[in-house]
Amino acid sequence: DISSSDRALVEQVSRVVEQAKELQDLSASLISRTSREEDSLRQRANSLNSSIHSLRSSIRKSNLLLDSTLAEKLEEELFRARYLLNEGDAAAFLPSKSHGRFLRMFLGPINVRANRKDVQLKVKEEYNSFRDRTAYLFLFFPLLLIVLRSWIWNGCLPALPVQLYQAWLLYLYTGLALRENILRVNGSDIRPWWIYHHYFAMAMALISLTWEIERGPDCAQKQKGVLLYLKWAIMQGIAMLLQNRYQRQRLYTRIALGKAGRMDVVWGETAGVEGQLWLLCPILFILQGFEAYVGLLLLKTAFLGVISEWQVITCGILLIIMAVGNFANTVQTLVTKSRV
Amino acid sequence: DISSSDRALVEQVSRVVEQAKELQDLSASLISRTSREEDSLRQRANSLNSSIHSLRSSIRKSNLLLDSTLAEKLEEELFRARYLLNEGDAAAFLPSKSHGRFLRMFLGPINVRANRKDVQLKVKEEYNSFRDRTAYLFLFFPLLLIVLRSWIWNGCLPALPVQLYQAWLLYLYTGLALRENILRVNGSDIRPWWIYHHYFAMAMALISLTWEIERGPDCAQKQKGVLLYLKWAIMQGIAMLLQNRYQRQRLYTRIALGKAGRMDVVWGETAGVEGQLWLLCPILFILQGFEAYVGLLLLKTAFLGVISEWQVITCGILLIIMAVGNFANTVQTLVTKSRV
Numbered sequence: 001d002i003s004s005s006d007r008a009l010v011e012q013v014s015r016v017v018e019q020a021k022e023l024q025d026l027s028a029s030l031i032s033r034t035s036r037e038e039d040s041l042r043q044r045a046n047s048l049n050s051s052i053h054s055l056r057s058s059i060r061k062s063n064l065l066l067d068s069t070l071a072e073k074l075e076e077e078l079f080r081a082r083y084l085l086n087e088g089d090a091a092a093f094l095p096s097k098s099h100g101r102f103l104r105m106f107l108g109p110i111n112v113r114a115n116r117k118d119v120q121l122k123v124k125e126e127y128n129s130f131r132d133r134t135a136y137l138f139l140f141f142p143l144l145l146i147v148l149r150s151w152i153w154n155g156c157l158p159a160l161p162v163q164l165y166q167a168w169l170l171y172l173y174t175g176l177a178l179r180e181n182i183l184r185v186n187g188s189d190i191r192p193w194w195i196y197h198h199y200f201a202m203a204m205a206l207i208s209l210t211w212e213i214e215r216g217p218d219c220a221q222k223q224k225g226v227l228l229y230l231k232w233a234i235m236q237g238i239a240m241l242l243q244n245r246y247q248r249q250r251l252y253t254r255i256a257l258g259k260a261g262r263m264d265v266v267w268g269e270t271a272g273v274e275g276q277l278w279l280l281c282p283i284l285f286i287l288q289g290f291e292a293y294v295g296l297l298l299l300k301t302a303f304l305g306v307i308s309e310w311q312v313i314t315c316g317i318l319l320i321i322m323a324v325g326n327f328a329n330t331v332q333t334l335v336t337k338s339r340v
Numbered sequence: 341d342i343s344s345s346d347r348a349l350v351e352q353v354s355r356v357v358e359q360a361k362e363l364q365d366l367s368a369s370l371i372s373r374t375s376r377e378e379d380s381l382r383q384r385a386n387s388l389n390s391s392i393h394s395l396r397s398s399i400r401k402s403n404l405l406l407d408s409t410l411a412e413k414l415e416e417e418l419f420r421a422r423y424l425l426n427e428g429d430a431a432a433f434l435p436s437k438s439h440g441r442f443l444r445m446f447l448g449p450i451n452v453r454a455n456r457k458d459v460q461l462k463v464k465e466e467y468n469s470f471r472d473r474t475a476y477l478f479l480f481f482p483l484l485l486i487v488l489r490s491w492i493w494n495g496c497l498p499a500l501p502v503q504l505y506q507a508w509l510l511y512l513y514t515g516l517a518l519r520e521n522i523l524r525v526n527g528s529d530i531r532p533w534w535i536y537h538h539y540f541a542m543a544m545a546l547i548s549l550t551w552e553i554e555r556g557p558d559c560a561q562k563q564k565g566v567l568l569y570l571k572w573a574i575m576q577g578i579a580m581l582l583q584n585r586y587q588r589q590r591l592y593t594r595i596a597l598g599k600a601g602r603m604d605v606v607w608g609e610t611a612g613v614e615g616q617l618w619l620l621c622p623i624l625f626i627l628q629g630f631e632a633y634v635g636l637l638l639l640k641t642a643f644l645g646v647i648s649e650w651q652v653i654t655c656g657i658l659l660i661i662m663a664v665g666n667f668a669n670t671v672q673t674l675v676t677k678s679r680v
């Protein structure tokens with residue numbers, strides 16, 4: 001003898017319980033079915049990948065025997081197959097580059113790989129726009145510090161603003177290194193060096209935080225190291241802006257080609273952007289030279305005894321390592337590109 | 341008139357091209373089908389979630405009219421439905437807690453949510469073991485510094501080891517904050533305060549890096565602040581170890597229940613661990629008291645003019661904020677638990 005409204009309530013509750021069970025079953029079956037199907041695609045992608053590789057090498061080996069136009073045609077077809085596999089939706093099922101220690105150190109064993117190509121491209125786009133935003137700050141902060149130094153602070157930087165700037169740099173490089181590692185897991189071909197380069201920059205920012213900002217009468221002399229560091233940072237900002245412009249265009253070309261589904265025009269992929277690269281590189285080389293120069297100056301101030309903190313020496317060495325590595329890797333990139 | 345081996349090659353190449361196209365189609369269709377099915381499950385999970393909520397409130401409202409045993413039974417059934425929805429496989433399709441600014445700042449818009457419950461539990465387990473490993477280091481490093489200070493360094497800490505330790509702390513807190521944000525996205529009910537607490541600790545580690553480690557004859561006096569900081573760190577290590585033991589047992593209970601599929605025994609979930617909590621909390625309160633005390637001592641040294649750096653004052657204030665927040669949130673956790 002429960003009222004009709006109560007009865008309705010009882011019915012609704014049991015319906016909800018029913019629905020919850022049903023939803024649980026549906027979810028469990030979708031998840032297990034999807035993971036099974038993904039496993040099978042993963043196997044197929046793997047075996048296709050290795051057949052492409054072995055076919056390529058057997059074509060190369062029998063190159064002398066084959067008709068050269070035929071060999072070329074076969075290579076082209078294989079290239080197309082490889083491109084489809086690596087750049088299409090199937091790429092999600094190829095083994096990903098390993099997570100790397102850095103990501104595991106900060107995030108643990110979480111999966112950061114996106115299955116869908118459009119999501120991957122969005123991540124890359126966001127990375128580019130993050131770089132864009134920071135490149136301007138990169139120019140702005142050290143410029144501001146240098147200007148205020150002569151206008152307001154009478155040639156003597158106070159510690160706090162410099163340290164705030166250095167803390168920002170540390171955050172920035174950590175963020176860049178994390179994002180680049182994530183991009184790598186998502187199939188980017190970024191050279192490991194560009195990521196290591198950000199580890200070195202992180203180390204430099206951390207070290208510079210412990211660097212004592214001298215006060216007192218002879219601070220102008222003692223702050224030479226900091227000032228050099230700021231000038232290098234401005235240069236880095238310029239390099240970043242130029243590089244961003246180039247990378248953005250490269251990405252847009254790729255997205256446009258992807259959207260148009262014109263996987264076959266990959267040859268010409270960078271054609272429109274190639275020209276820019278030859279313009280960008282001389283500027284990069286000059287900046288890299290300046291980077292090494294700043295490193296040497298830091299070492300000089302340290303060894304002449306003006307400032308003798310270990311921080312100055314270490315930063316000098318790090319700058320020189322970065323300059324040499326950047327130069328070597330830029331050259332290698334150019335060599336690889338001109339060979340294709 | 342190509343040779344038979346050439347013909348075989350040509351055939352193999354065209355087969356590979358065929359396979360690549362096929363795999364591309366299969367991948368594309370799996371990805372789009374899965375995302376369609378996930379969308380529909382997402383809708384169902386959402387609407388079920390809101391019907392559970394509205395039913396609960398209508399039962400509560402008509403509480404006076406309903407037979408009390410009936411009302412209790414209905415509430416229990418609803419609880420079961422809610423538990424199934426929130427803790428089962430369907431949970432993957434409930435809207436996740438938003439990513440939060442912190443994760444976006446460091447990682448960009450990447451998805452860190454695991455669909456599968458066992459993966460989520462693995463992430464949590466790894467977080468616990470990360471905490472375990474670090475808790476020992478947390479005890480070890482400051483102890484080592486304090487011991488070496490009186491044994492080798494004649495009461496005067498050198499800067500480099502302390503700064504290395506502080507850099508390690510900064511890394512550690514950043515890692516913890518990132519991991520906890522990831523756990524939250526994966527459905528953990530962690531109170532926001534425990535994450536904010538790590539943001540404060542990050543700020544403190546960063547600030548302490550810029551803290552000048554005094555040298556010279558009266559360093560013992562001037563290093564009072566650093567020494568207090570180290571003592572607090574040892575306390576923090578003890579708190580972490582105790583907390584870890586408790587949290588690990590909680591997780592194992594949960595995993596065991598999950599594996600046994602005994603979703604219905606959720607009531608007793610923490611029963612075995614509850615006792616431990618009442619043992620843990622007094623110790624936590626003592627540690628929190630000590631935390632506030634260290635904060636006050638830092639402020640005192642600053643205001644008595646022994647050390648007058650802004651870093652000391654800020655760290656003092658941060659410690660007091662953390663102590664008060666930790667206390668308030670521990671009490672709230674206890675109140676919530678005793679109410680259930």
Ligand SMILES: CC(C)(COP(=O)(O)OP(=O)(O)OC[C@H]1O[C@@H](n2cnc3c(N)ncnc32)[C@H](O)[C@@H]1OP(=O)(O)O)[C@@H](O)C(=O)NCCC(=O)NCCS
Binds near residue numbers: 183194243
């Ligand atoms: C030399 C350079 C312009 C070549 O760029 P590129 O043409 O894109 O090079 P690649 O074709 O080898 O790029 C492969 C991938 O790595 C990425 N990449 C290349 N250089 C990168 C860098 N410095 N940082 C981050 N990603 C980079 C590209 O975006 C591309 O990603 P994708 O596979 O997801 O599309 C570029 O590497 C560069 O500007 N480097 C920095 C130079 C420097 O020294 N800066 C500091 C001066 S002080």
Ligand SMILES: CC(C)(COP(=O)(O)OP(=O)(O)OC[C@H]1O[C@@H](n2cnc3c(N)ncnc32)[C@H](O)[C@@H]1OP(=O)(O)O)[C@@H](O)C(=O)NCCC(=O)NCCS
Binds near residue numbers: 575583
């Ligand atoms: C008080 C305390 C023991 C309660 O722990 P609890 O019983 O797990 O609390 P809850 O039931 O509210 O936990 C809900 C969730 O938050 C997590 N959580 C609770 N406190 C946490 C903390 N301090 N850090 C990280 N995660 C925490 C739990 O693991 C649980 O996660 P789950 O949903 O994935 O299972 C715990 O919060 C604690 O130890 N806090 C730190 C106390 C402190 O002040 N330390 C510093 C002293 S100097």
